[in-house]
Amino acid sequence: MRVIQRSALAAFAAGAMVLAFGTGQAHAADADLDAIRSAVTKGHDATVKRLQDWIAHPAIAAEDRGYPDGAEYMAQLARDAGFQQAKVIRTDGKPGVFATLDAGAEKTVGLYFMYDVKQFDPGEWSSPPLEARLVDKPGLGKVIVGRGAVNQKGPETAFLAALHAIRAAGRKPPVNLVLVAEGEEEIGSPHIAQLVRNPEVEAALRRTIGVFMPASMQSLDGVVTVNLGSKGVVELELVASGEKWGRGPSKDIHSSLKAMVDSPAWRLVKALDTLVSDDGNAIAIDDYPKPRPMSDSEKQMIAEATRRRSEAQAKQQLGVQHWIDDLPWQQANERLESQPTVNIEGLVGGYTGPGGKTVLPHRAVAKLDLRLVPDMKAADAVAALKAHLARRGFGDIEVNVTGGYDPTSTSADAPLIQAQVATLKKLGIDPLLWPRNAGSYPGYVFTDAPLQLAAGHFGLGHGSGAHGPDEYYLIESGNPKVQGLDGATMSFVEYLYQLAK
Amino acid sequence: MRVIQRSALAAFAAGAMVLAFGTGQAHAADADLDAIRSAVTKGHDATVKRLQDWIAHPAIAAEDRGYPDGAEYMAQLARDAGFQQAKVIRTDGKPGVFATLDAGAEKTVGLYFMYDVKQFDPGEWSSPPLEARLVDKPGLGKVIVGRGAVNQKGPETAFLAALHAIRAAGRKPPVNLVLVAEGEEEIGSPHIAQLVRNPEVEAALRRTIGVFMPASMQSLDGVVTVNLGSKGVVELELVASGEKWGRGPSKDIHSSLKAMVDSPAWRLVKALDTLVSDDGNAIAIDDYPKPRPMSDSEKQMIAEATRRRSEAQAKQQLGVQHWIDDLPWQQANERLESQPTVNIEGLVGGYTGPGGKTVLPHRAVAKLDLRLVPDMKAADAVAALKAHLARRGFGDIEVNVTGGYDPTSTSADAPLIQAQVATLKKLGIDPLLWPRNAGSYPGYVFTDAPLQLAAGHFGLGHGSGAHGPDEYYLIESGNPKVQGLDGATMSFVEYLYQLAK
Incomplete structure (x- = not known):
C-alpha cells in the first residue's frame, strides 16, 4: 500500500x-x-x-x-x-x-x-x-x-x-x-x-x-x-521441438550432427513460410476467417482522415519509407483498417547471444500476434491456424495461445x-x-x-x-x-x- | 599471471x-x-x-x-x-x-x-x-x-x-x-x-x-x-533489417502497423526458406560447391566403424529417435561424413523474453553454420550464398561472416x-x-x-x-x-x- x-x-x-x-x-x-x-x-x-x-x-x-x-x-x-x-x-x-x-x-x-x-x-x-x-x-x-x-x-x-x-x-x-x-x-x-x-x-x-x-x-x-472500436488480437507462440516432433534432438547438440539429425529450427522456418505470402503481407492460412468488407461510411472516414493527416510525418515517426505494396496514403490506411495481420513479434531459437555457438537447437519459437477485424473471431483464427499446420504436416508444432480476444465495434x-x-x-x-x-x-x-x-x-x-x-x-x-x-x-x-x- | x-x-x-x-x-x-x-x-x-x-x-x-x-x-x-x-x-x-x-x-x-x-x-x-x-x-x-x-x-x-x-x-x-x-x-x-x-x-x-x-x-x-581430418566451417549471421531493405521500419514499431508496413522478420523467414529443402536437410543454395564423392576406402572405414559402434547408444546420448530420412546406421554415418550442412544455430528477432510483446521488429537475425567437406572451399560457399540471395531478390540481407575455414585432410x-x-x-x-x-x-x-x-x-x-x-x-x-x-x-x-x- x-x-x-x-x-x-x-x-x-x-x-x-x-x-x-x-x-x-x-x-x-x-x-x-x-x-x-x-x-x-x-x-x-x-x-x-x-x-x-x-x-x-x-x-x-x-x-x-x-x-x-x-x-x-x-x-x-x-x-x-x-x-x-x-x-x-x-x-x-x-x-x-x-x-x-x-x-x-x-x-x-x-x-x-x-x-x-x-x-x-x-x-x-x-x-x-x-x-x-x-x-x-x-x-x-x-x-x-x-x-x-x-x-x-x-x-x-x-x-x-x-x-x-x-x-x-x-x-x-x-x-x-x-x-x-x-x-x-x-x-x-x-x-x-x-x-x-x-x-x-x-x-x-x-x-x-x-x-x-x-x-x-x-x-x-x-x-x-x-x-x-479496435481490432481483436491473438498472441501465441509457435514452438517446434524435437520432443514433440519425434525427429531431431531432444536437447541442443553439436551442430556438426546436422548432417545426420533433423533440425526443429528449420522445421519452424518451413512452417512459418506457409503462413504468409512471399512478401510476408497476405495471410496464407487455409480456411482463415475473412474480414468483413469495408462499408461506404468506413471508406469515407478513411478518405477524410487521410486528407487531413500528414503522410510524411507518419513515415518519419515510424522510420518507414514505403507502405506495403507501395500503396498511396489513403489505400495504405484502408489496408490498415480493413486487413487482419499475422505478425512475427519475436524469433527465439538456439543460441541468441553475441557471436555464434555451434549448436543444433532442439527447440525454436516464433512469437506471433494475429490482429482481427470484424467479423473475425479469435477462436476461429486459432482453430484455422491449428488445422492449417496439421494439414501441412506440421501438427507437432505447438500453438500456445497466451491471450487474445475478438474485435470490438x-x-x-x-x-x-x-x-x-x-x-x-x-x-x-x-x-x-x-x-x-x-x-x-x-x-x-x-x-x-x-x-x-x-x-x-x-x-x-x-x-x-x-x-x-x-x-x-x-x-x-x-x-x-x-x-x-x-x-x-x-x-x-x-x-x-x-x-x- | x-x-x-x-x-x-x-x-x-x-x-x-x-x-x-x-x-x-x-x-x-x-x-x-x-x-x-x-x-x-x-x-x-x-x-x-x-x-x-x-x-x-x-x-x-x-x-x-x-x-x-x-x-x-x-x-x-x-x-x-x-x-x-x-x-x-x-x-x-x-x-x-x-x-x-x-x-x-x-x-x-x-x-x-x-x-x-x-x-x-x-x-x-x-x-x-x-x-x-x-x-x-x-x-x-x-x-x-x-x-x-x-x-x-x-x-x-x-x-x-x-x-x-x-x-x-x-x-x-x-x-x-x-x-x-x-x-x-x-x-x-x-x-x-x-x-x-x-x-x-x-x-x-x-x-x-x-x-x-x-x-x-x-x-x-x-x-x-x-x-x-575435419570438415570446414563457416559461421555467419543473416540479417534482415528495415534499414538495409528500404522497406519495413527502421526501429521496432507497434505490431498493429503490420497491416500497412512490411516486416523484416518475415523477409528473413522467406529468405531462409530458400536455402534448404522442405525437410530442412538438403542444401538448396544455387551453384553451391559440391562435395567430393566418397572413396571406396572412406566407405570401408564407415562400414567398419558402424559395425563396431552402438547405434542405440548414439541415439540415446543425442536424444534422437530417427536419423535424417530414417536412414539406417551405416547410411546415416555416410551422410554425416560426406555431406555439407546448412544449420541454424540461432534465431533472434524482435522480442525474445518471456511472454509476448506486440512489436513489429525492424531487424531479425539467423545465426548459421555451414559445414564443408572436401573439396569445398569456405570462400566459395559464402560467395554462392551471397549470389543466391541476390538472385532471389534478397540482396539486402546482410551476410556477416564471423569466422570459418576450409576442410582439412x-x-x-x-x-x-x-x-x-x-x-x-x-x-x-x-x-x-x-x-x-x-x-x-x-x-x-x-x-x-x-x-x-x-x-x-x-x-x-x-x-x-x-x-x-x-x-x-x-x-x-x-x-x-x-x-x-x-x-x-x-x-x-x-x-x-x-x-x-
Whole structure:
C-alpha cells in the first residue's frame, strides 16, 4: 500500500463538497469550469507526483512482477480520487479492481483502466524507465519519460486529476462512475471476462451508458481521432521441438550432427513460410476467417482522415519509407483498417547471444500476434491456424495461445461517441472518425453480449513510445497543437459534463 | 599471471633431468615407462588442481572476456611444463601463444592447442561452470564438470601432465615440441593464419613431422577413432533489417502497423526458406560447391566403424529417435561424413523474453553454420550464398561472416597417423579409422599450402558436453572401457615415444 503517503493532496478538499448541480441538469456553467480549471492548475504538481509514483511501481504480468501490489495501488488511487468503494477482484490470473463513485447523478458512465505495463529493457532507455523523469523534448515541451507514461498511466492519472479538481473546486462529478481496472492488458487480457462478468461488476456496468478508457488522442499535428472500436488480437507462440516432433534432438547438440539429425529450427522456418505470402503481407492460412468488407461510411472516414493527416510525418515517426505494396496514403490506411495481420513479434531459437555457438537447437519459437477485424473471431483464427499446420504436416508444432480476444465495434451514433464529438468541437477541435484502432483492447467484453454497451477511448493530450524505449507523456506543452497534462485533465472534465447532458 | 602460485608442482623435479634416451633411438624401456607412470600417479592431484585453476580462468572470444590474460595463462602453463620459451603472439584478433621445447631429440612434433572456451549460461548447469567441481557420474566415475573441461582444457592438461611426469621421472621428452595455441577457436579461428604464418612460428612448424591436438578419443563403449581430418566451417549471421531493405521500419514499431508496413522478420523467414529443402536437410543454395564423392576406402572405414559402434547408444546420448530420412546406421554415418550442412544455430528477432510483446521488429537475425567437406572451399560457399540471395531478390540481407575455414585432410599413411594406430594397438585398442571429424578445427592451416603437414587429434580419455551445459572430463574412471586423467596422460607419453621412433 505504498500509494497512500505520497502527498497531502488527498485531504485538500475534504469536507468542501457543495451540491453544485441538480441531477438531470448537470450543465457546467462557465464559472464552474473556471473554478475547476483553477483547481487543475493548483493540483498540477501533485498530479505529476502521483504519476511519477505510479510509474515507479510497475505491474508486469509477463514477468509476474508487482502483483498483487499493483491492484492494491490502483484501488487506492481510485479511493483517493473520490470513489467511495474500490476493491480488488480475484481472477484465475492477475487480480482486477472494481470501484464505484456515486455522485447522486442521473447518468452513470463506465471506465476501463489498465494498471499493468509492458516489459522493458532499461539498457535501451535514455532515461531510467521507472524514474519517470521530467525531460525537455525539443519542439514538444516537458514530458515524463517512463514505462507506462502514455500506455496508460498518464491519461488515467489525468482522468483521476479531473475528479480531484472537481472535488477541490467544491463540485460533485456530474455523472456516477463505475471503474473496472485490469492487470493483464499487456498479455492479452486473458481473464478480463472473469472480472467484468463478476455479478456485482456486471450489475454495476449494466447501469452505465457506456464505458471508456482515458487516452491521449492528440497526434503531433493536433489531429484527434475518435475510434469506433479496435481490432481483436491473438498472441501465441509457435514452438517446434524435437520432443514433440519425434525427429531431431531432444536437447541442443553439436551442430556438426546436422548432417545426420533433423533440425526443429528449420522445421519452424518451413512452417512459418506457409503462413504468409512471399512478401510476408497476405495471410496464407487455409480456411482463415475473412474480414468483413469495408462499408461506404468506413471508406469515407478513411478518405477524410487521410486528407487531413500528414503522410510524411507518419513515415518519419515510424522510420518507414514505403507502405506495403507501395500503396498511396489513403489505400495504405484502408489496408490498415480493413486487413487482419499475422505478425512475427519475436524469433527465439538456439543460441541468441553475441557471436555464434555451434549448436543444433532442439527447440525454436516464433512469437506471433494475429490482429482481427470484424467479423473475425479469435477462436476461429486459432482453430484455422491449428488445422492449417496439421494439414501441412506440421501438427507437432505447438500453438500456445497466451491471450487474445475478438474485435470490438461501437456505432458512431452511440451517446458515448456523440458526447466525444461534441466535447471536442466545444474545445475547438474537429475530430476525425476512424473505423477502428488498428491496435487492440478488450472492448469486446463491453460491446458484445451480454452487456452490449458502447465503448471507446477519450482524452486530449499526447504521448508516444508505448511498448518501446523512452515512452513518454506530455506534461507541459510547448506545442500549441497539443495539450499537456492540465489540458488533458480539463478535457475529461468537459467530457463528463457533456456525458451528463 | 594468476597461474604461477597454484602449487608446488612446478618445482618438484627441478634439476632431476637425466639423459635417458639417445636421439634417434628414443625407445622407452618398460622401466622408463614404469617410472613415468609412477610420476603420473604422484602428480595426479596437482594435475587436477591445474585443470581446475585453468577452468576458473576462461577466455571467451565471443564475449571479449579473459584477454589477454588467457594467453599469458597459456604461455605460463607451457613454461611450467618444460617449454623453454613461450610467448604471446599478437594478431588482429585475440593473441596466440607460441612455445618450443628443445629436448635435443631427432624429431620434432607440432602441437595445436586452444586456450579459449565456449560461452555458457550458468543457469543451465547443475554445477557452476567455472568451479570445475569433482562430481560422481553414475556408471562412469569421477568427472570434472566445467566449461572447457573436455573442449579442450582437460585433454590439453593431460598432455602437459605427460611432460611434467617425464621430467619428474628424470627423463627428457623423446621429441622436441613446437606449440601453437590460439584464443579464437570457438569463434571460427579468424586469425589463426596470422599466428601460424608468423615467420618464426612457421619456420618452427616446418621442422615438425606433423601437428596434433590433445583430445579425448574414447567414447563410452571404449571405441577409439582416429580422424583423418575435419570438415570446414563457416559461421555467419543473416540479417534482415528495415534499414538495409528500404522497406519495413527502421526501429521496432507497434505490431498493429503490420497491416500497412512490411516486416523484416518475415523477409528473413522467406529468405531462409530458400536455402534448404522442405525437410530442412538438403542444401538448396544455387551453384553451391559440391562435395567430393566418397572413396571406396572412406566407405570401408564407415562400414567398419558402424559395425563396431552402438547405434542405440548414439541415439540415446543425442536424444534422437530417427536419423535424417530414417536412414539406417551405416547410411546415416555416410551422410554425416560426406555431406555439407546448412544449420541454424540461432534465431533472434524482435522480442525474445518471456511472454509476448506486440512489436513489429525492424531487424531479425539467423545465426548459421555451414559445414564443408572436401573439396569445398569456405570462400566459395559464402560467395554462392551471397549470389543466391541476390538472385532471389534478397540482396539486402546482410551476410556477416564471423569466422570459418576450409576442410582439412591427412593421409592414413602419414607417420603422425601411423604412430597413433601403433600406440593404440600397443595399449590394446584396435582403433577405427574415420574419414573426418564432422565437426571442425582449423587444421587446414597446417595441412594446406605452404606447410602441407599431417595434422590430427590424439589422446585416450573421455568427456562430453562440449558447447552445452554440464560439460565434463573424466578424472577417475569407474568404467573399464575408458581411461581417466592418468590413463589419458599415459597415452600421450606412449604417443610421444612412438613418434620418436
